[in-house]
Amino acid sequence: xxxxxxxxxxxxxxxxxxxxxxxxxxxxxxxxxxxxxxxxxxxxxxxxxxxxxxxxxxxxxxxxxxxxxxxxxxxxxxxxxxxxxxxxxxxxxxxxxxxxxxxxxxxxxxxxxxxxxxxxxxxxxxxxxxxxxxxxxxxxxxxxxxxxxxxxxxxxxxxxxxxxxxxxxxxxxxxxxxxxxxxxxxxxxxxxxxxxxxxxxxxxxxxxxxxxxxxxxxxxxxxxxxxxxxxxxxxxxxxxxxxxxxxxxxxxxxxxxxxxxxxxxxxxxxxxxxxxxxxxxxxxxxxxxxxxxxxxxxxxxxxxxxxxxxxxxxxxxxxxxxxxxxxxxxxxxxxxxxxxxxxxxxxxxxxxxxxxxxxxxxxxxxxxxxxxxxxxxxxxxxxxxxxxxxxxxxxxxxxxxxxxxxxxxxxxxxxxxxxxxxxxxxxxxxxxxxxxxxxxxxxxxxxxxxxxxxxxxxxxxxxxxxxxxxxxxxxxxxxxxxxxxxxxxxxxxxxxxxxxxxxxxxxxxxxxxxxxxxxxxxxxxxxxxxxxxxxxxxxxxxxxxxxxxxxxxxxxxxxxxxxxxxxxxxxxxxxxxxxxxxxxxxxxxxxxxxxxxxxxxxxxxxxxxxxxxxxxxxxxxxxxxxxxxxxxxxxxxxxxxxxxxxxxxxxxxxxxxxxxxxxxxxxxxxxxxxxxxxxxxxxxxxxxxxxxxxxxxxxxxxxxxxxxxxxxxxxxxxxxxxxxxxxxxxxxxxxxxxxxxxxxxxxxxxxxxxxxxxxx
Numbered sequence: 001x002x003x004x005x006x007x008x009x010x011x012x013x014x015x016x017x018x019x020x021x022x023x024x025x026x027x028x029x030x031x032x033x034x035x036x037x038x039x040x041x042x043x044x045x046x047x048x049x050x051x052x053x054x055x056x057x058x059x060x061x062x063x064x065x066x067x068x069x070x071x072x073x074x075x076x077x078x079x080x081x082x083x084x085x086x087x088x089x090x091x092x093x094x095x096x097x098x099x100x101x102x103x104x105x106x107x108x109x110x111x112x113x114x115x116x117x118x119x120x121x122x123x124x125x126x127x128x129x130x131x132x133x134x135x136x137x138x139x140x141x142x143x144x145x146x147x148x149x150x151x152x153x154x155x156x157x158x159x160x161x162x163x164x165x166x167x168x169x170x171x172x173x174x175x176x177x178x179x180x181x182x183x184x185x186x187x188x189x190x191x192x193x194x195x196x197x198x199x200x201x202x203x204x205x206x207x208x209x210x211x212x213x214x215x216x217x218x219x220x221x222x223x224x225x226x227x228x229x230x231x232x233x234x235x236x237x238x239x240x241x242x243x244x245x246x247x248x249x250x251x252x253x254x255x256x257x258x259x260x261x262x263x264x265x266x267x268x269x270x271x272x273x274x275x276x277x278x279x280x281x282x283x284x285x286x287x288x289x290x291x292x293x294x295x296x297x298x299x300x301x302x303x304x305x306x307x308x309x310x311x312x313x314x315x316x317x318x319x320x321x322x323x324x325x326x327x328x329x330x331x332x333x334x335x336x337x338x339x340x341x342x343x344x345x346x347x348x349x350x351x352x353x354x355x356x357x358x359x360x361x362x363x364x365x366x367x368x369x370x371x372x373x374x375x376x377x378x379x380x381x382x383x384x385x386x387x388x389x390x391x392x393x394x395x396x397x398x399x400x401x402x403x404x405x406x407x408x409x410x411x412x413x414x415x416x417x418x419x420x421x422x423x424x425x426x427x428x429x430x431x432x433x434x435x436x437x438x439x440x441x442x443x444x445x446x447x448x449x450x451x452x453x454x455x456x457x458x459x460x461x462x463x464x465x466x467x468x469x470x471x472x473x474x475x476x477x478x479x480x481x482x483x484x485x486x487x488x489x490x491x492x493x494x495x496x497x498x499x500x501x502x503x504x505x506x507x508x509x510x511x512x513x514x515x516x517x518x519x520x521x522x523x524x525x526x527x528x529x530x531x532x533x534x535x536x537x538x539x540x541x542x543x544x545x546x547x548x549x550x551x552x553x554x555x556x557x558x559x560x561x562x563x564x565x566x567x568x569x570x571x572x573x574x575x576x577x578x579x580x581x582x583x584x585x586x587x588x589x590x591x592x593x594x595x596x597x598x599x600x601x602x603x604x605x606x607x608x609x610x611x612x613x614x615x616x617x618x619x620x621x622x623x624x625x626x627x628x629x630x631x632x633x634x635x636x637x638x639x640x641x642x643x644x645x646x647x648x649x650x651x652x653x654x655x656x657x658x659x660x661x662x663x664x665x666x667x668x669x670x671x672x673x674x675x676x677x678x679x680x681x682x683x684x685x686x687x688x689x690x691x692x693x694x695x696x697x698x699x700x701x702x703x704x705x706x707x708x709x710x711x712x713x714x715x716x717x718x719x720x721x722x723x724x725x726x727x728x729x730x731x732x733x734x735x736x737x738x739x740x741x742x743x744x745x746x747x748x749x750x751x752x753x754x755x756x757x758x759x760x
Contacts, residue, residue, distance in 0.1 A: 041068045156592040167536040268296040281331040286352035294338035300486045304552035307491040308377040308440035310433045327374040332360040333381040343658040344617040373437045388659040390704035411438035412461040435463035439495045446498040449505045456505035467492035490552045516570045558624040561597035568594045598631045616654040630712045653691045660698045668710035668727035681738035
């Protein structure tokens with residue numbers, strides 16, 4: 001045998017391992033369960049396998065339990081099911097929110113009926129479909145306040161809101177007074193008394209029909225329907241302290257005065273006021289508590305707008321009994337005005353207010369030759385108080401005396417190049433006080449020039465603006481002008497604002513026989529308007545308008561938009577287009593700008609009436625009422641023309657207890673409404689009677705003399721005919737004429753027929 005081959009050996013008796021494995025029987029393998037996309041809820045909770053069989057999986061079938069899947073079918077994944085469930089919850093939440101909003105906006109009776117129906121249904125969507133189907137909507141839509149028309153397409157107003165949000169906040173649905181998301185749309189559950197509400201304190205809208213029925217059946221019924229719209233002007237659930245212009249969460253009716261607000265202990269805006277000895281400064285027996293609360297009210301409400309004295313220096317001297325920046329003349333005139341504001345809270349303040357005004361007049365006659373900062377301020381407070389007591393002629397004389405005194409003291413109307421003026425030399429505190437007096441007088445005379453169309457000031461003061469860094473020069477250092485916290489930045493910004501307005505009014509108030517349109521170019525108006533917008537864009541954040549803004553910030557915005565209306569009124573078409581055509585036609589830029597500011601003023605009226613129940617004792621917001629009333633009366637067929645006009649008249653009624661001269665303004669506006677056929681004679685008389693009933697302490701035997709411009713469009717061609725006195729005469733003539741027509745040409749049968757027709 002060849003040795004190159006490997007020798008073969010006999011096989012082993014034990015089989016190899018492979019053969020052993022092959023000879024065995026295979027082990028039984030576990031059955032694989034087919035995976036499913038979504039397990040049922042029971043298997044997921046137990047964390048056990050689920051075969052996904054529908055309608056019941058094997059595991060649930062063995063245990064005889066209900067098998068529930070979160071998905072509709074096998075093709076739907078878990079993420080898809082979660083999205084669907086989320087959308088379903090959103091829709092359900094939206095339904096509940098919508099139902100809740102309806103309940104908030106409904107009158108009390110309609111809300112109670114809806115709640116009873118809600119208890120009988122398990123699905124809120126069914127009740128909502130009935131509301132949306134106009135079964136309940138007409139009941140509560142009649143009580144909603146006036147709405148501001150929404151902007152349906154890009155136009156100039158939309159561009160202003162986009163590019164200048166500080167001056168033109170957006171008026172979208174969330175800002176609408178009737179919006180469910182706005183606090184202004186909350187139902188009025190706690191009403192003020194009749195003296196402090198727009199349309200009375202009745203919870204039942206039909207009460208106004210019953211109250212007005214005694215005047216004249218036909219007009220009163222129609223007028224009461226409009227009152228119903230205004231009766232439920234929604235206001236926030238926050239209540240406001242009548243001693244402060246800022247909101248607070250709780251308030252209870254004052255048992256002594258009947259108004260909401262705390263009776264005691266009094267809280268003053270400055271702690272130093274508690275140490276003031278009022279009897280040291282005046283011989284009038286005015287209660288200390290009343291005098292100091294009224295003074296604190298003035299400092300928070302009107303002083304940020306007027307700024308006629310430095311409050312810090314004044315209170316220092318008032319407490320320490322010094323005569324540097326305080327005097328009996330200033331204290332008497334200031335307390336007279338402050339108590340006049342306080343009449344809305346306590347009618348007992350009327351008597352000391354009159355006595356303090358008489359005392360101030362005696363002090364002025366005794367020492368009228370002495371020029372001083374305190375005398376300039378005091379004369380202006382006497383002028384304001386006299387005008388608001390319907391003694392316009394006397395009030396204007398005081399204001400002119402104060403202006404002449406300020407000019408003699410070289411506080412303003414002095415060339416800016418005259419840095420050697422004697423007014424530029426003096427102690428630092430004197431400069432602080434003088435800057436307040438100078439800018440306060442300048443601002444106020446610029447303001448009244450817009451209402452009387454005369455007396456505009458040509459040059460602003462050389463003093464630094466209070467609250468803003470001053471400009472240093474050789475004779476006067478740049479002095480810091482700290483302002484109290486309650487004044488904010490309003491007075492500082494008003495000084496810059498009225499500097500621009502004075503440039504406009506100097507030209508607009510020039511005495512001339514030619515119409516204003518021929519003396520002022522549209523380019524000039526656009527130039528000043530752009531200057532105002534550019535300045536407004538740089539306003540600080542605290543000057544932005546919001547529901548929590550102090551009341552003086554709201555008045556600031558009112559004056560801003562009123563000035564814009566004054567700028568562009570001369571360039572409006574003589575015959576306005578119908579409101580329904582204003583969106584289809586292409587209005588001129590002046591008209592678009594004009595009505596953009598009208599809409600802002602409407603919103604400011606609703607905001608102030610709703611959020612600030614202190615409105616009746618601040619007279620300076622009546623600018624919005626006058627301008628909006630003029631604007632809506634000139635519209636031919638505005639959808640809410642009548643409602644907005646009545647809203648303004650109701651607001652004037654709330655101002656009347658403290659300020660008698662609003663009777664002349666309201667009477668002039670009512671004469672315009674009768675002329676424009678917005679109100680009938682009996683309706684206008686009813687509104688005027690209601691206004692007079694709110695001020696029984698006013699002496700009706702004294703004739704009012706008010707040369708205040710009421711008809712702003714007519715004033716551009718005939719200022720005298722546009723004044724309150726002339727319009728009041730026209731009112732009496734129209735009422736007398738209508739009465740003669742009824743007596744001469746109406747018979748009992750025709751009157752009875754007209755009554756039934758109107759009632760239908």
